[in-house]
Amino acid sequence: DECAEGILIYRLDTSDRLLTLLSPPNELTNMNTLVRKATIMDAYPSECSSRRGICIVDENGKEHILTTSEQRTAIAWLEAMDMMLTRDGMGGRKKQWKGEGERPDGSNKIEENYLNLALYSNTLIRTDAIGKKKSKRAEQDEANGGVYYNVETNPVDGEEVDEETFESIAKRRAVIKDSWDFYRMICSLLRDRRKYDEAFTRMKLDKVYPYLNSMNGLNDPGDSGYDSAEKDLIQPNARHYNGMGPSRIAKAMIAKAEEALPSLVEICKALAGSLGMEEVGVGPTKEVAAAIKKAERKYNGNLLQVTDYCRALLVVKDFPTLLALLELARDSFGPLIKRVKLSGLKENRKSLVGGYRDVKINLELKEHICEIQVHLWPMWLVCGVDGFRHYRHCLEYNTDTFENPYDALYGLDRKTRAEIIVMAEEAVALMPLETLEWYHEKYILDYFAEAGLFLEHGLVVWAETTLRQLIKLRTESPDIGMDHHETLQLQKYLEESLRKQDKNREADEIAERLAIKEREKKKEEEQVEQSLLDMVTDPSCFNPAEMFENIMDPNKKERETEQRARKEIRASKKHWRNVRQQRFPFLDADIDASGPP
Numbered sequence: 001d002e003c004a005e006g007i008l009i010y011r012l013d014t015s016d017r018l019l020t021l022l023s024p025p026n027e028l029t030n031m032n033t034l035v036r037k038a039t040i041m042d043a044y045p046s047e048c049s050s051r052r053g054i055c056i057v058d059e060n061g062k063e064h065i066l067t068t069s070e071q072r073t074a075i076a077w078l079e080a081m082d083m084m085l086t087r088d089g090m091g092g093r094k095k096q097w098k099g100e101g102e103r104p105d106g107s108n109k110i111e112e113n114y115l116n117l118a119l120y121s122n123t124l125i126r127t128d129a130i131g132k133k134k135s136k137r138a139e140q141d142e143a144n145g146g147v148y149y150n151v152e153t154n155p156v157d158g159e160e161v162d163e164e165t166f167e168s169i170a171k172r173r174a175v176i177k178d179s180w181d182f183y184r185m186i187c188s189l190l191r192d193r194r195k196y197d198e199a200f201t202r203m204k205l206d207k208v209y210p211y212l213n214s215m216n217g218l219n220d221p222g223d224s225g226y227d228s229a230e231k232d233l234i235q236p237n238a239r240h241y242n243g244m245g246p247s248r249i250a251k252a253m254i255a256k257a258e259e260a261l262p263s264l265v266e267i268c269k270a271l272a273g274s275l276g277m278e279e280v281g282v283g284p285t286k287e288v289a290a291a292i293k294k295a296e297r298k299y300n301g302n303l304l305q306v307t308d309y310c311r312a313l314l315v316v317k318d319f320p321t322l323l324a325l326l327e328l329a330r331d332s333f334g335p336l337i338k339r340v341k342l343s344g345l346k347e348n349r350k351s352l353v354g355g356y357r358d359v360k361i362n363l364e365l366k367e368h369i370c371e372i373q374v375h376l377w378p379m380w381l382v383c384g385v386d387g388f389r390h391y392r393h394c395l396e397y398n399t400d401t402f403e404n405p406y407d408a409l410y411g412l413d414r415k416t417r418a419e420i421i422v423m424a425e426e427a428v429a430l431m432p433l434e435t436l437e438w439y440h441e442k443y444i445l446d447y448f449a450e451a452g453l454f455l456e457h458g459l460v461v462w463a464e465t466t467l468r469q470l471i472k473l474r475t476e477s478p479d480i481g482m483d484h485h486e487t488l489q490l491q492k493y494l495e496e497s498l499r500k501q502d503k504n505r506e507a508d509e510i511a512e513r514l515a516i517k518e519r520e521k522k523k524e525e526e527q528v529e530q531s532l533l534d535m536v537t538d539p540s541c542f543n544p545a546e547m548f549e550n551i552m553d554p555n556k557k558e559r560e561t562e563q564r565a566r567k568e569i570r571a572s573k574k575h576w577r578n579v580r581q582q583r584f585p586f587l588d589a590d591i592d593a594s595g596p597p
Helices: 071-087 109-128 136-144 163-203 209-214 246-275 288-298 319-336 377-397 405-409 414-427 441-457 460-476 485-500 504-534 544-552 556-583
Strands: 010-013 018-021 037-039 042-045 053-057 063-067 279-282 311-316 337-341 359-364 369-376
Touching: 010 071, 042 071, 042 460, 053 071, 071 109, 071 414, 109 163, 109 414, 163 377, 163 405, 163 414, 163 441, 163 485, 209 319, 209 556, 246 279, 246 288, 246 311, 246 319, 246 369, 311 319, 311 377, 319 337, 319 359, 319 369, 319 556, 369 377, 405 441, 414 441, 441 460, 441 485, 460 485, 485 504
Parallel strands: 311 369
Antiparallel strands: 010 018, 018 037, 042 053, 053 063, 279 311, 337 359, 359 369
């Protein structure tokens, strides 16, 4: 227990690396291990599971472990020690910063700025905690009456800490806080992109997917959402808008959209009523500024190519429901449909920026092109209505150009990383690692981001401790579990942290487990593919002509691949007919004996 010996108060003087005990020992103190005074020659994180332990080496080469009352205290003290030891070239560190802002008393401006930021952040944490519900630990700390975190710098004679200095610290904190928020957002965006990719991978295991994947949309240019300047579909009566400026055209389009909106509402109600949608939403109409911005970004400023002034969304359960929706829409109001964009669900097509995939149906109502966005429930669950914000941020920050969120830290100097870690600790101050539960999603993301900082900053012991706890929580989560892609991703980072500590045996074990999971995933995909092929091995699916072509064709391998793909599509279509008959029998109400397409 870290409190087994009670609370002891130490002072660290970074000018001479001297650690001094300030408080008297108490009846719980082990006098044999008590450190009264020590000159620090080296310091590094201990393997304490709470991340509050610091291992120091004194001038005699003896190791001691100091356990702080809060995890941010250990981090700030260890960083101060590291700066101190690096300045003096101790503990195998490369000597640096000599003369860089050095003060007459030997102190260094870099160290001072860091300590001031840490103190300022801690003061904010203490202030914000007033009036809030305190944890049992905090109440116990207050009962003990101690001050467990304090950092101060002694000004040189003649110098005073004035308002300008405090303002400078506050401004620096604001800049670093923005950096932390941005980095954390990148971690969130890439996490959600992986969720989208994983959702789509799982959805493709549906036996109707090969049939859906073989379908062509209507008036679908096949773009992935990056640039669509050659989009054929435009708003009707283009000549009426000749000579108008962008703002007038946008306002005219919005007026037409408002006129068409009631008809779109009725269509969506009819579709939802027939198929039992997971979620339905209509409107609002697009605003002028948003329309102009979209036209400039995607259509070279052509506002008539914007086709979602009047819009609605439908969320379907799965691919079979999507196929039923497409068929019902075709049979109910086919002449009104001007475009069906299926390319986003194609296996060989890119997703939207950020990983999202959907289907768009455009139809003309009241001489205006409207849009129905059809979302699939497994992908909708990732971000819900915030999916567009995710897309916009991914587009703005070009997140599709890298896979690892920790790459966002590339190029940061050590001082800046240390300051961002202060902000990370500020973010998790009310939720120590050992109190974290599986449902604390906000703090889990915070700790994940901080683990990346630790990995890059050389604090790999604390990275390991953090990642182990996150893996434990993800395993405990009823919605995630041990084999979830997010848990496996955390395992990869844990492997990295272990290798950086030369813990190669456990790292190899993790790597082997991950390889096994990858093989199991591949095997599952192959089994689904084989089950589809088994459906077409009966005599009714046997085609002698195809067999003869395959034997005589010199490009036998390519021919076999094509033949296999055709068989998968036929089997998938057959499976869809069975599902259609069982789940959507009403589709046959107004269809002749020829059956579904």
